[in-house]
Amino acid sequence: MKHVLTLGTIIFLCFASFSAKAQMYNRVEMSRGDFYLNNVKQSDAQVRDILGEEIYNQTYVGAQKQRKLGNALIIAGGATAGVGAGLVLAGAAGAMGTLTHTWYYDPNTGRTWGDKYNYNDNLDKMGPIMMIGYGVLTLGAACLSAGFTFKIISAKRLQWVEEEASRKLNQNVSMNIGATRYGLGVTMKF
Numbered sequence: 391m392k393h394v395l396t397l398g399t400i401i402f403l404c405f406a407s408f409s410a411k412a413q414m415y416n417r418v419e420m421s422r423g424d425f426y427l428n429n430v431k432q433s434d435a436q437v438r439d440i441l442g443e444e445i446y447n448q449t450y451v452g453a454q455k456q457r458k459l460g461n462a463l464i465i466a467g468g469a470t471a472g473v474g475a476g477l478v479l480a481g482a483a484g485a486m487g488t489l490t491h492t493w494y495y496d497p498n499t500g501r502t503w504g505d506k507y508n509y510n511d512n513l514d515k516m517g518p519i520m521m522i523g524y525g526v527l528t529l530g531a532a533c534l535s536a537g538f539t540f541k542i543i544s545a546k547r548l549q550w551v552e553e554e555a556s557r558k559l560n561q562n563v564s565m566n567i568g569a570t571r572y573g574l575g576v577t578m579k580f
Contacts, residue, residue: 418552420549456541460537466533467534478523
């Protein structure tokens, strides 16, 4: 019985193959333009080593410049649009006319009556301020649009860099135990 069990085990090992996959997972993350590997911020030299010279110089550095330019345009555009909106509102408030009613009093009869309404506008004085305000507001809106465009493009490029780094760092390693042409053996694949 002992020999039958041993023989059965040997036959099973010859025809069966065991495999075990070991994978060391490195967590790669980009946050606010910084590169993190396993929650540790990486320096530019370390990022260059992980990505390789070509990806680092052509994609990562360019995407970082786009991200910074987008941030600057968003801040400048918001401030400029705010100033433009303030000028438009100030011009509109100043251009509003005054409505006056002329009252007459007759001392002989003791009667009071209104004659006409007079409208005095200041559009000739405040119109240029409104026009300047519209121009500054348009410039601010253009800066905001360009800033958000740069931010979106850089975010997609940095996401690609993150995926590429994750792919490079997280390669499967497998170990197989089973029948080979020379008998029982162990193979490792990287």
